[in-house]
Amino acid sequence: MPLHSLRFHLVDSPTSYGAKRRALRAAWLSDTFPDLAQMTVLDLGGRVSSWTQVPVRPARVHVVNLEPLPTELPDWAEADHADACELPASIASRRYDLVFSNSVLEHVGGHEQRRRMAEAVSTLAPRYWVQTPYRYFPIEPHWVAPGMQFLPVAARVAVARKWPLAYTPGKSWELAMKQVLTTELVGKAEMRYLFPDAEIRSERLLGMTKSLIAVRTV
Numbered sequence: 001m002p003l004h005s006l007r008f009h010l011v012d013s014p015t016s017y018g019a020k021r022r023a024l025r026a027a028w029l030s031d032t033f034p035d036l037a038q039m040t041v042l043d044l045g046g047r048v049s050s051w052t053q054v055p056v057r058p059a060r061v062h063v064v065n066l067e068p069l070p071t072e073l074p075d076w077a078e079a080d081h082a083d084a085c086e087l088p089a090s091i092a093s094r095r096y097d098l099v100f101s102n103s104v105l106e107h108v109g110g111h112e113q114r115r116r117m118a119e120a121v122s123t124l125a126p127r128y129w130v131q132t133p134y135r136y137f138p139i140e141p142h143w144v145a146p147g148m149q150f151l152p153v154a155a156r157v158a159v160a161r162k163w164p165l166a167y168t169p170g171k172s173w174e175l176a177m178k179q180v181l182t183t184e185l186v187g188k189a190e191m192r193y194l195f196p197d198a199e200i201r202s203e204r205l206l207g208m209t210k211s212l213i214a215v216r217t218v
Contacts, residue, residue, distance in 0.1 A: 023055075025203065029100075029129055030056035032215060039097035042124055044084040044117065045104030048077045058098070064091060084108065085116040092120065099128040103211075105194075106132050106185050114186070118194040122216075130195065130214040131203070135185035137210050142167075142183055149185050156180045188212060 030036050041058040043051070048070055051061050063069075063079040064087070073079060082088055084101070085108050099121045108117050121128045133141045140148035144165040148156055160166060160176035171179075188209075191200050195214035202209040 021203075021205075025102075025131070026054040026056075030054070032129070032217065033098060033127065036098070041098045041100050042091075042094075042096040044099065044101040044121070045107075046100065046102060048073060048079055050102075051077065062091075062096070084120065085113045087120055092124070094124070096125040097127065099125045099130075101128075101130045103131060103133060105130060107182050109182060110184065111190070114190070114194060122195070122197070126216070126218065128195075128198070128214070128216050130198075131211055132186050132191070133211045134202075134209045135187045137205075137208060140185070141210075142179075153177075153180060186212065 033039065036056045036058055039058045040060040041062070043061055043063045045065055046063050047065065047067075048061065048063050051057050052074075057076070059076065061077045063077065064082045064084055065079070066081065066083060069079045069081055080088075080091060082091060084104065101117075101121065105114055105117060108114055118130075121130055135149060139146055143160060143163055145159050145163050148159050148163075151159065157173065157176045157180050160180050161171055161173065162169060188200060191212050191214055195216070198214040198216045201213040201215055203211040203213060
């Protein structure tokens with residue numbers, strides 16, 4: 001089996017190990033917030049389609065993303081094209097029951113942008129759940145490459161272009177550079193600083209912290 005195909009079976013397919021981990025995380029979310037089905041949720045950086053696959057779906061989901069938006073939405077969802085770090089007044093003035101974000105914090109563009117996103121998360125709802133991959137897990141999760149996050153930028157770009165478990169090996173230098181510079185994994189100290197009133201949970205794999213989740217339940 002080619003290594004690039006192996007990524008699909010390990011991470012991306014509906015029956016992959018990665019999919020099973022995502023399902024466990026969704027169950028953890030609903031266990032943490034027993035009234036999730038009655039909540040209005042702001043999802044920063046997510047997709048409406050992700051909420052169709054969870055065991056418990058909120059009553060209302062508002063997705064904010066910089067990606068192209070779906071042309072059709074279910075009656076329980078709304079979507080806006082906006083930056084989670086610089087929300088327009090039409091969103092920033094609203095209040096939700098829960099702010100949710102999954103694997104977005106590491107992509108917003110440096111510590112200052114992460115601080116702005118954390119501020120928005122903390123003010124838009126009394127409860128939140130913010131997950132991000134852990135910087136010191138030995139496998140960089142976006143490229144499934146051992147220790148890639150600790151390499152110099154030029155080396156990371158080379159890995160992003162050539163590593164066979166990347167999403168699209170063989171990509172241009174410009175695209176690889178952009179992806180590398182907009183992927184900055186976060187450690188526990190920064191998560192505690194960004195979310196001082198949260199419980200910082202560790203999602204573990206083989207006894208090691210794989211991702212961090214900042215959770216505020218009240």
